[in-house]
Amino acid sequence: xxxxxxxxxxxxxxxxAFLTINCTYTATGYPSLFWYVQYPGEGLQLxxxxxxxxxKGSNKGFEATYRKExxxxxxxxxxxxxxxxxxxxxxxxxxxxxxxxxxxAGTRLFVKA
Amino acid sequence: xxxxxxxPKFQVLKTGQSMTLQCAQDMNHNxxxxxxxxxxxxxxxIYYSASEGTTDKGEVPNGYNVSRLNKREFSLRLESAxxxxxxxxxxxxxxxxxxxxxxxxxxxxxxLTVL
Numbered sequence: 503x504x505x506x507x508x509x510x511x512x513x514x515x516x517x518x519a520f521l522t523i524n525c526t527y528t529a530t531g532y533p534s535l536f537w538y539v540q541y542p543g544e545g546l547q548l549x550x551x552x553x554x555x556x557x558k559g560s561n562k563g564f565e566a567t568y569r570k571e572x573x574x575x576x577x578x579x580x581x582x583x584x585x586x587x588x589x590x591x592x593x594x595x596x597x598x599x600x601x602x603x604x605x606x607a608g609t610r611l612f613v614k615a
Numbered sequence: 616x617x618x619x620x621x622x623p624k625f626q627v628l629k630t631g632q633s634m635t636l637q638c639a640q641d642m643n644h645n646x647x648x649x650x651x652x653x654x655x656x657x658x659x660x661i662y663y664s665a666s667e668g669t670t671d672k673g674e675v676p677n678g679y680n681v682s683r684l685n686k687r688e689f690s691l692r693l694e695s696a697x698x699x700x701x702x703x704x705x706x707x708x709x710x711x712x713x714x715x716x717x718x719x720x721x722x723x724x725x726x727l728t729v730l
Contacts, residue, residue, distance in 0.1 A: 506657075534717055536718065538719075543723075544723055544724075545619075545705055545721035545722050545723045545724050546658070546705070546707075546719070546721045547721065548718050548719070548720075551718060591657060591658070595717035595718075595719075596717070602660075603648075603660070603717060603719060605657040605658040605659075606657055607655055607656060607657040608657055
């Protein structure tokens with residue numbers, strides 16, 4: 503079946519460090535791919551997305567590239583800040599007459615000052 | 616601009632009690648969803664409504680019922696709460712049922728504890 507696998511956390515980094523959170527997926531067809539972020543006590547919000555192979559999504563210094571050949575959508579940021587501490591969810595979505603979105607388990611990121 | 620609004624934000628129930636979680640969106644979205652979030656399991660879809668007047672089961676529908684009251688509102692009902700339903704519940708909406716992207720807009724969540 504369709505699924506999303508992302509690296510387990512928590513991930514702890516110092517401020518200004520480079521961030522990578524790995525995400526791979528299994529899906530029939532050609533889904534759209536997303537990264538959502540959840541700050542403490544809040545709901546999820548879209549961070550970035552990519553809708554077809556080789557697309558790069560970017561927002562707030564975060565980037566991810568839709569790699570069809572490796573079925574991956576890894577999240578990267580060159581220099582993290584304390585304010586980036588949150589839980590990050592990789593997800594895929596496709597239209598089956600109503601959208602079906604499948605989420606990974608989430609990766610918690612802690613950034614130390 | 617409220618977006619997706621859920622009530623209540625917190626609720627404690629005893630086993631066997633019933634309750635309804637309310638959700639409303641003001642973005643004129645066609646599709647609405649209820650998810651539950653449990654530690655280490657990401658978000659799992661309980662029910663969704665692709666458009667006004669339709670509802671469908673998601674991955675974990677047992678023990679829940681839903682009502683799409685109108686285009687704005689989508690409620691989730693627990694008829695007889697069980698401790699296994701202790702979770703954080705999120706309502707979400709998306710712009711088009713027929714579009715390709717499917718970006719979700721979430722409420723702030725409702726934390727439910729069943730004793």
